[in-house]
Amino acid sequence: MADSAGVEVKPGATVQAPPQAASAGSEASRQRVVSPEYMFFEAPRERAFITGSEAAKEAIRRANVDIAISYPITPQSETMQQVGALWAEGYVKEYYRGEEEFGVMSAIAGASRSGARSLTATAGPGLMRGMEVVASWPGGRMPLVLLIMCRVINAPLSIQPDNAELAYLLNSGNIIFHAENQQDFFDYSLKAFIISEKPEVTLPVAVAVDGFFVTHARGYVMLPPSDIKLTPRDPYHEAIPAMDNENPPARISRDAPIQKSNFISYHVHASWQQEVWAAVERSRKYIDKYMGGLVEIVNPDAETIIVASGSAVSQSREAVRQAEEDLGERIGLIKVRSLRPFPTRELREACKNAKRILVPEFNCVGWLHREVCTALYGYSNAEIIPGPRVFGGISLPTEMILQYIFPDKKFAF
Amino acid sequence: MSFDNLKMSPALEKYMTKEYRDLVERGPYGKPKKVSEMGTFKEILEEHPMCAGCAMTLFIRLTMIGLPNPEHTILVGTAGCGRLALTQTSIPFIYGNYGDTNAVASGLKRGLATRFADQPKDVVVMAGDGGLADIGFSAVMHSWFRKEKFTTIMLDNEVYGNTGGQESGMTERGAILKMAPKGKQFEKMDMIGLAKTANVAYIARVTPTNPTRVASTIRKAVLIAREIGPTFIQAYTSCNIEYAIPTPKVMDDAKEVETARYGFMEIMSDEAREYLESIEPAKKPKAKKSESEEAVTAN
Numbered sequence: 001m002a003d004s005a006g007v008e009v010k011p012g013a014t015v016q017a018p019p020q021a022a023s024a025g026s027e028a029s030r031q032r033v034v035s036p037e038y039m040f041f042e043a044p045r046e047r048a049f050i051t052g053s054e055a056a057k058e059a060i061r062r063a064n065v066d067i068a069i070s071y072p073i074t075p076q077s078e079t080m081q082q083v084g085a086l087w088a089e090g091y092v093k094e095y096y097r098g099e100e101e102f103g104v105m106s107a108i109a110g111a112s113r114s115g116a117r118s119l120t121a122t123a124g125p126g127l128m129r130g131m132e133v134v135a136s137w138p139g140g141r142m143p144l145v146l147l148i149m150c151r152v153i154n155a156p157l158s159i160q161p162d163n164a165e166l167a168y169l170l171n172s173g174n175i176i177f178h179a180e181n182q183q184d185f186f187d188y189s190l191k192a193f194i195i196s197e198k199p200e201v202t203l204p205v206a207v208a209v210d211g212f213f214v215t216h217a218r219g220y221v222m223l224p225p226s227d228i229k230l231t232p233r234d235p236y237h238e239a240i241p242a243m244d245n246e247n248p249p250a251r252i253s254r255d256a257p258i259q260k261s262n263f264i265s266y267h268v269h270a271s272w273q274q275e276v277w278a279a280v281e282r283s284r285k286y287i288d289k290y291m292g293g294l295v296e297i298v299n300p301d302a303e304t305i306i307v308a309s310g311s312a313v314s315q316s317r318e319a320v321r322q323a324e325e326d327l328g329e330r331i332g333l334i335k336v337r338s339l340r341p342f343p344t345r346e347l348r349e350a351c352k353n354a355k356r357i358l359v360p361e362f363n364c365v366g367w368l369h370r371e372v373c374t375a376l377y378g379y380s381n382a383e384i385i386p387g388p389r390v391f392g393g394i395s396l397p398t399e400m401i402l403q404y405i406f407p408d409k410k411f412a413f
Numbered sequence: 414m415s416f417d418n419l420k421m422s423p424a425l426e427k428y429m430t431k432e433y434r435d436l437v438e439r440g441p442y443g444k445p446k447k448v449s450e451m452g453t454f455k456e457i458l459e460e461h462p463m464c465a466g467c468a469m470t471l472f473i474r475l476t477m478i479g480l481p482n483p484e485h486t487i488l489v490g491t492a493g494c495g496r497l498a499l500t501q502t503s504i505p506f507i508y509g510n511y512g513d514t515n516a517v518a519s520g521l522k523r524g525l526a527t528r529f530a531d532q533p534k535d536v537v538v539m540a541g542d543g544g545l546a547d548i549g550f551s552a553v554m555h556s557w558f559r560k561e562k563f564t565t566i567m568l569d570n571e572v573y574g575n576t577g578g579q580e581s582g583m584t585e586r587g588a589i590l591k592m593a594p595k596g597k598q599f600e601k602m603d604m605i606g607l608a609k610t611a612n613v614a615y616i617a618r619v620t621p622t623n624p625t626r627v628a629s630t631i632r633k634a635v636l637i638a639r640e641i642g643p644t645f646i647q648a649y650t651s652c653n654i655e656y657a658i659p660t661p662k663v664m665d666d667a668k669e670v671e672t673a674r675y676g677f678m679e680i681m682s683d684e685a686r687e688y689l690e691s692i693e694p695a696k697k698p699k700a701k702k703s704e705s706e707e708a709v710t711a712n
Contacts, residue, residue: 066524066527066528067520067523067524067527069520093527094523094524094526094527096519096523096559098516098519098555099516099551099552099555100551102513102516102551102552103513103516103519103551103552103555104516106509106510106513106516106517106520106552107516107517107519107520108520109509109513109517109520110489110507110509110516110517110518110519110520110521110522110524111520111521111523111524112520112524113507113517113521113524114520114521114522114523114524114525114527114528115524115525115528116523116524116525116527116528118520118524132510132511133510133513136509136510243487243505243507243521244487244505244525244528244529244534245484245485245486245487245504245505245534246418247418
């Protein structure tokens with residue numbers, strides 16, 4: 001990787017302390033703050049051919065991040081080391097490598113509670129290791145962004161792409177986007193900060209992407225200029241005051257339900273959880289506004305519809321093209337951009353005439369299939385087919401998807 | 414600025430409770446108080462649900478008096494007895510997950526530093542021996558190695574008190590407790606030694622027998638953490654319930670333990686000492702210790 005090649009290691013050399021703020025005259029110091037609307041929709045964009053990790057780096061460069069905390073794990077490492085380079089250049093105010101993921105997820109929680117715009121990233125086993133903390137962020141109402149580069153989590157050990165880990169994250173109260181490609185990863189990562197920090201949302205946002213397929217492969221990304229950055233976080237307009245002793249502290253931290261009588265504890269906790277999930281739902285209008293909706297729909301009137309998220313969308317998109325051009329069949333495709341909130345009503349509307357629904361996935365457990373079944377139960381008579389699925393790093397040939405669409409035909413793959 | 418936030422709007426003054434008015438008018442915010450003034454000002458910790466005779470509670474009260482700037486302090490804790498009192502302090506308190514204190518404090522302190530360049534914000538971790546030496550061990554050690562600028566205070570009651578009396582790493586060898594039915598099989602963990610290894614800037618071992626010393630130890634630890642690096646205070650705060658210490662004998666026990674094995678100890682780096690002297694010239698000049706960085710007194 002470019003930023004690690006040729007590094008000269010000098011034992012005992014004095015540590016160079018990067019300036020906390022961008023030093024005068026640097027490119028970082030010349031960045032201009034622009035509104036989210038300008039950044040997302042109005043700024044001119046130029047095409048770049050970059051990896052998913054580089055797309056994430058370009059998003060962070062423009063995100064006005066105060067603090068980023070890193071820990072290496074394949075296939076995430078490249079992203080957070082590039083964020084380190086951004087810190088050295090002054091684009092990020094504070095950065096360090098934490099001790100391991102439990103520590104990192106805890107530290108980023110502390111950072112978010114300080115009122116600073118906070119970022120971290122992990123992958124597979126790292127997410128599982130940090131899960132106790134990740135599952136506590138929404139209840140703490142902590143705006144922050146977690147990038148997830150999905151990989152195998154289960155034994156035997158493997159670093160290959162597989163997104164089974166998202167099954168564990170789905171019911172944690174975090175907002176979760178699943179990026180299809182490098183462009184999505186750039187856009188979603190940047191937009192995640194703004195959605196996360198909206199007063200009526202005030203929740204962490206996870207932006208997942210399939211490891212290697214996107215992180216380590218190049219794709220075209222339309223980038224706004226690098227001399228602009230998002231408006232900073234305003235912690236005084238969020239649901240929970242920052243823990244900076246500039247505000248009266250949040251009652252939940254002073255009077256945790258565990259300290260109360262059981263009866264009060266039940267009620268505090270029940271209403272708190274309801275509020276977290278209500279806040280997840282309230283993010284919908286911002287996902288609609290900034291991301292063009294929770295889903296993207298191709299051929300909505302088709303009788304056979306593919307529902308997919310992440311890289312499975314790209315493969316499905318190609319299968320849809322092949323079906324149309326080679327076989328003269330119109331197949332529908334619903335790309336799920338947001339896993340939480342889940343596009344239940346969008347799916348019900350889009351699938352009301354469907355006869356067959358396929359859910360291709362890059363994992364063994366089929367979590368998206370279950371989500372789709374749950375959303376459509378009682379609202380669709382379509383057969384909801386669990387698959388095709390690949391896992392452990394196997395790629396998903398378009399012919400495999402076509403085979404599921406046309407069981408009577410024979411495809412080679 | 415935060416003291417201003419605490420102040421009452423004149424229009425609402427008559428509706429505020431006596432306790433709140435006292436906190437604003439007679440609290441220690443912006444006007445540090447001494448231990449000898451206890452009883453004449455509104456303390457940061459007053460009402461709490463701790464057990465009768467709990468030494469930890471006294472220690473926490475004294476700690477609050479020692480904080481140099483309570484109006485710019487954020488407390489971080491974890492599960493354990495201490496948080497029952499810490500949540501009742503009139504200072505923001507972060508009650509995180511099990512064993513996450515020093516990781517949370519690292520992110521919090523650095524995040525605050527990005528936002529408040531000109532106003533020091535003191536972060537103080539207070540957690541038990543289980544929270545810091547067992548479940549939070551990795552985060553504690555790494556925060557020290559990284560030279561994180563906050564204070565870690567261990568409320569060492571040598572037992573998991575809040576879960577009903579189980580052995581911890583800080584329990585003395587041989588002590589019979591839950592999960593140690595044959596007595597603890599290994600030595601008490603040497604957290605002071607580990608802090609030395611990690612070059613913690615200020616290390617102190619203390620018991621609540623000398624209230625003024627507790628407050629001054631806290632004050633030094635917080636000030637040094639602000640400018641120099643990590644600081645650690647290991648405080649014997651007995652659990653009179655699990656160790657069956659009769660309530661009136663709690664301070665006798667503290668004195669006995671102090672004499673036997675928990676004597677006051679203070680280890681300061683040269684840099685920390687110079688800093689302290691630069692901000693607070695010694696009132697009564699003491700004989701300078703040329704090389705020894707340790708000052709050990711047994712009560």
